[in-house]
Amino acid sequence: MRTISDWGNYPVIEADVAGFDSVGQLRKQLEDPGELIAFGNGRSYGDASLQKRMVLTRRFSKFLSFDESSGTLCCDSGVLLSEILDVFVPRGWFLPVTPGTKLITVGGAIAADVHGKNHHVDGSFGQHILSMDIMRNDGSIITCSPTVNAEFFKVTVGGMGLTGVILNASFRLKRIETAFIREETVRAANLGEIMDCFEVSVGWTYSVAWIDCLAKGDSMGRSIMMRGEHAQTHELVSPTHKHAPLKVNKGMQLAVPFRFPNFALNPLSMKAFNFAYYNKCRPGTHQHLVDYNSFFYPLDAISNWNRIYGKRGFTQYQFVIPKEAGREGMARILKRITDSGLGSFLAVLKLFGEQDSFMSFPMEGYTLALDFPISQKAMELFKELDAMVADYGGRLYLAKDSRMDAAMFEKTYANADEFRQAVTLLNEGETRFASLQSKRIGITN
Amino acid sequence: MKNVLILGATSDMAQAIAKKYAAEGWSLTLAAIEPELLASIASDLRVRGDVTVDTKTFDATDFENHRAFYESLETRPDAVIAVFGYMSDQEKVRTDIADIRRTIDINFTGMATMLSVIADDFEKRGRGAIAAISSVAGDRGRQSNYIYGSAKAGLTAFLSGLRNRLAKKGVHVMTVKPGFARTKMTENMELPEALTASPEQIADAVFKGLEKKRNVVYTLWMWRYIMLIIRHIPEFIFKKMGM
Ligand SMILES: Cc1cc2nc3c(=O)[nH]c(=O)nc-3n(C[C@H](O)[C@H](O)[C@H](O)COP(=O)(O)OP(=O)(O)OC[C@H]3O[C@@H](n4cnc5c(N)ncnc54)[C@H](O)[C@@H]3O)c2cc1C
Ligand SMILES: NC(=O)c1ccc[n+]([C@@H]2O[C@H](COP(=O)([O-])OP(=O)(O)OC[C@H]3O[C@@H](n4cnc5c(N)ncnc54)[C@H](OP(=O)(O)O)[C@@H]3O)[C@@H](O)[C@H]2O)c1
Numbered sequence: 001m002r003t004i005s006d007w008g009n010y011p012v013i014e015a016d017v018a019g020f021d022s023v024g025q026l027r028k029q030l031e032d033p034g035e036l037i038a039f040g041n042g043r044s045y046g047d048a049s050l051q052k053r054m055v056l057t058r059r060f061s062k063f064l065s066f067d068e069s070s071g072t073l074c075c076d077s078g079v080l081l082s083e084i085l086d087v088f089v090p091r092g093w094f095l096p097v098t099p100g101t102k103l104i105t106v107g108g109a110i111a112a113d114v115h116g117k118n119h120h121v122d123g124s125f126g127q128h129i130l131s132m133d134i135m136r137n138d139g140s141i142i143t144c145s146p147t148v149n150a151e152f153f154k155v156t157v158g159g160m161g162l163t164g165v166i167l168n169a170s171f172r173l174k175r176i177e178t179a180f181i182r183e184e185t186v187r188a189a190n191l192g193e194i195m196d197c198f199e200v201s202v203g204w205t206y207s208v209a210w211i212d213c214l215a216k217g218d219s220m221g222r223s224i225m226m227r228g229e230h231a232q233t234h235e236l237v238s239p240t241h242k243h244a245p246l247k248v249n250k251g252m253q254l255a256v257p258f259r260f261p262n263f264a265l266n267p268l269s270m271k272a273f274n275f276a277y278y279n280k281c282r283p284g285t286h287q288h289l290v291d292y293n294s295f296f297y298p299l300d301a302i303s304n305w306n307r308i309y310g311k312r313g314f315t316q317y318q319f320v321i322p323k324e325a326g327r328e329g330m331a332r333i334l335k336r337i338t339d340s341g342l343g344s345f346l347a348v349l350k351l352f353g354e355q356d357s358f359m360s361f362p363m364e365g366y367t368l369a370l371d372f373p374i375s376q377k378a379m380e381l382f383k384e385l386d387a388m389v390a391d392y393g394g395r396l397y398l399a400k401d402s403r404m405d406a407a408m409f410e411k412t413y414a415n416a417d418e419f420r421q422a423v424t425l426l427n428e429g430e431t432r433f434a435s436l437q438s439k440r441i442g443i444t445n
Numbered sequence: 446m447k448n449v450l451i452l453g454a455t456s457d458m459a460q461a462i463a464k465k466y467a468a469e470g471w472s473l474t475l476a477a478i479e480p481e482l483l484a485s486i487a488s489d490l491r492v493r494g495d496v497t498v499d500t501k502t503f504d505a506t507d508f509e510n511h512r513a514f515y516e517s518l519e520t521r522p523d524a525v526i527a528v529f530g531y532m533s534d535q536e537k538v539r540t541d542i543a544d545i546r547r548t549i550d551i552n553f554t555g556m557a558t559m560l561s562v563i564a565d566d567f568e569k570r571g572r573g574a575i576a577a578i579s580s581v582a583g584d585r586g587r588q589s590n591y592i593y594g595s596a597k598a599g600l601t602a603f604l605s606g607l608r609n610r611l612a613k614k615g616v617h618v619m620t621v622k623p624g625f626a627r628t629k630m631t632e633n634m635e636l637p638e639a640l641t642a643s644p645e646q647i648a649d650a651v652f653k654g655l656e657k658k659r660n661v662v663y664t665l666w667m668w669r670y671i672m673l674i675i676r677h678i679p680e681f682i683f684k685k686m687g688m
Binding site for chain 2: 001002003016017018019021022056059062063064065066087257258
């Protein structure tokens with residue numbers, strides 16, 4: 001037994017955990033009847049990978065093959081995206097899709113069908129999977145792809161670990177000439193401006209905006225957009241970079257050594273941070289060359305930054321609403337959030353492209369993600385926000401969620417019912433996959 | 446190209462150590478009991494980078510065959526890192542004779558026999574480096590794991606003697622004492638986060654330690670001081686403590 005939690009440190013539970021080195025060891029674990037769930041690197045925020053019995057996948061992390069001509073990588077599910085980057089960026093390859101942290105496993109990337117700053121161009125991670133092997137609750141292994149066992153594939157991508165333990169996957173990396181991103185930052189004075197900015201930025205491969213959720217009135221929604229392209233060799237300027245275009249320096253790794261006291265983050269300190277961040281960026285448009293780590297993973301430079309929220313923990317409220325509802329909906333929801341004064345520094349806005357998958361979070365529209373320290377007030381605010389999100393035809397991201405109720409899930413995920421039936425069918429038998437989340441939102445009982 | 450022999454190569458620490466040495470451009474000989482897992486570790490390393498890896502089956506308790514094992518190696522290593530070990534739940538097995546023997550055989554006897562064979566060869570060649578993973582558990586016997594602890598204490602003493610003998614012969618011997626490490630050995634145990642190292646941190650400490658010819662390395666520096674204090678608690682007080 002040990003104490004364990006996902007990234008938000010809420011909830012924190014006691015669990016029996018065991019990893020595996022081989023398919024045989026995992027099969028043995030599954031012979032033990034009862035409920036269990038796979039745990040990757042615990043970078044989901046809530047309780048999606050928590051349960052009183054958990055299978056740890058991190059140790060199951062071998063690279064199986066790489067085809068240099070097509071860029072096809074096959075690896076075990078416990079491999080971290082950071083390991084893939086460490087090995088393949090120097091050889092001129094990059095991930096097809098990456099979330100805002102590289103410290104997640106391939107299994108977690110598929111199970112949550114994660115998205116990145118290029119969603120409007122390249123879709124979600126699951127859309128790049130060529131094939132994968134999954135161990136079912138009875139210990140059998142099923143190989144699936146968009147064409148082979150396609151139904152099983154469909155429910156497993158974005159299926160939050162409820163269909164089985166993903167063992168390995170093949171996907172194609174993309175060619176890069178350099179390890180650098182040509183980044184452009186644009187300062188937007190309010191919500192209207194930033195939305196305009198997204199709409200004219202669809203030609204960029206990567207785009208995302210940091211938004212100040214404490215600014216009110218005319219400056220509500222003031223933001224900084226960051227958009228980027230992989231830099232080509234001829235775009236590099238410094239002689240060191242030109243000489244070794246695929247090499248990046250390790251950079252400094254900072255750490256938060258202990259949990260901050262709860263009072264360390266208060267409205268004043270957050271306001272000061274947001275003000276400073278916004279004003280650091282001068283008005284107008286600016287170009288920089290940055291290495292891929294600073295562009296994609298600024299937060300990974302500070303280990304355990306989640307500890308600044310203290311013992312009470314935190315959650316991330318991430319929703320998406322359809323593009324048609326965008327302007328009005330986003331303005332109303334954002335106003336409710338800024339009025340509450342509860343949001344904290346990390347608020348991220350993005351325009352998703354179209355997505356047609358079974359259980360995945362993205363849909364064509366605007367998504368906003370922001371962190372909240374856990375409190376009674378925040379929980380009450382979420383209820384109100386839920387109602388608005390549902391009204392606009394939007395939904396919440398399961399990978400970030402620790403508190404949504406079954407009714408909200410049911411209302412907002414069009415395939416909730418079909419998914420539940422599939423999971424029930426797949427879980428027939430003595431051993432069942434279920435997480436605290438799947439029980440809370442009524443996918444499993 | 447330099448070659449490192451890793452004994453107990455399927456352990457989590459050893460896998461991290463192998464990656465570290467491969468990244469530093471060494472060729473590797475990986476030895477462990479489990480041939481299948483060993484093969485998948487080797488193929489993983491080959492996909493990760495351009496590296497020469499040999500694998501060998503090795504059982505730490507097959508004492509009689511340690512010399513034959515060493516002589517069968519294709520490449521004589523420049524460095525040896527012995528990582529294998531065994532820890533059971535002492536509360537459950539403290540009167541289980543077979544388990545007590547197993548603990549001592551793997552952690553102490555197997556290390557002593559295998560490293561003695563290697564030490565002779567290194568001494569003759571007048572060069573080489575040996576590192577073995579002992580444990581802070583060997584610094585003082587505590588009620589919760591004194592069987593494992595005493596085997597590791599034996600190993601620590603063995604390494605100290607070996608170092609003493611070989612220092613004048615151009616052969617370096619390093620004792621590694623991890624505090625807590627998050628590996629399969631401790632997967633389901635409550636460990637204090639701030640005192641727990643990752644296998645990668647240990648791998649870095651081993652590599653750097655050997656480069657710098659360190660004698661005794663505590664991974665996570667705090668452990669040196671924690672154990673200093675624990676060793677200096679007077680016995681009449683210590684015996685009443687529940688550690
Ligand atoms: C700083 C930060 C930034 C982030 N940014 C983004 C972002 O930009 N876009 C985005 O989409 N997400 C983002 N996330 C969320 C994160 O990418 C997802 O939660 C991801 O699923 C975490 O993967 P993990 O390996 O840590 O898995 P866990 O969090 O441990 O598990 C997540 C889910 O995957 C399942 N799972 C894990 N491994 C397996 C397996 N082998 N087989 C079956 N099921 C499995 C679990 O059961 C669980 O349901 C961010 C998270 C953080 C902390
Ligand atoms: N984890 C900690 O907190 C900690 C702290 C201090 C010291 N240590 C020491 O660190 C070393 C590495 O341990 P670890 O934490 O990485 O755990 P581990 O993964 O359990 O490593 C132990 C390894 O020893 C191998 N082994 C066991 N019996 C063997 C035998 N007869 N012959 C050959 N190999 C054998 C095991 O192989 P199989 O898996 O195939 O059985 C396993 O790979 C050990 O010496 C351990 O005592 C660990």
